Amino acid sequence: MKSEVAQKLAEAHDFYALTKAVLSMCEPYGPVHAFRMVHNRGAKRVACLIELESPKLQPVLARAIGARVLNGAACLEIPVEDDFGGSCQVVALPPQPAYEARVATN
Numbered sequence: 001m002k003s004e005v006a007q008k009l010a011e012a013h014d015f016y017a018l019t020k021a022v023l024s025m026c027e028p029y030g031p032v033h034a035f036r037m038v039h040n041r042g043a044k045r046v047a048c049l050i051e052l053e054s055p056k057l058q059p060v061l062a063r064a065i066g067a068r069v070l071n072g073a074a075c076l077e078i079p080v081e082d083d084f085g086g087s088c089q090v091v092a093l094p095p096q097p098a099y100e101a102r103v104a105t106n
Helices: 003-010 015-029 058-065
Strands: 032-040 045-052 068-070 073-079
Touching (some): 015 058, 045 058
Antiparallel strands (some): 045 073
């Protein structure tokens, strides 16, 4: 990945900001057909696969951002901080009483 691309993407601290940054880089090359991101917390990286509507522009995008090509898609491996995406909290809810159907008796 090119250094200017890495700097721009390093500013993102969550998926929303990272998605917005990546898609803005793709804009000059036409509409995006498919877009996938996978966060590997252990490796502190986000893998990003981008496929454009135009297969002819796919290698042009890959060269412009310094991405690898994987089965025709531009592939970026983006380093992220430990706190990427915010803290993950598990919320436990107390058990709810079961709904009791009341039958009317005559």
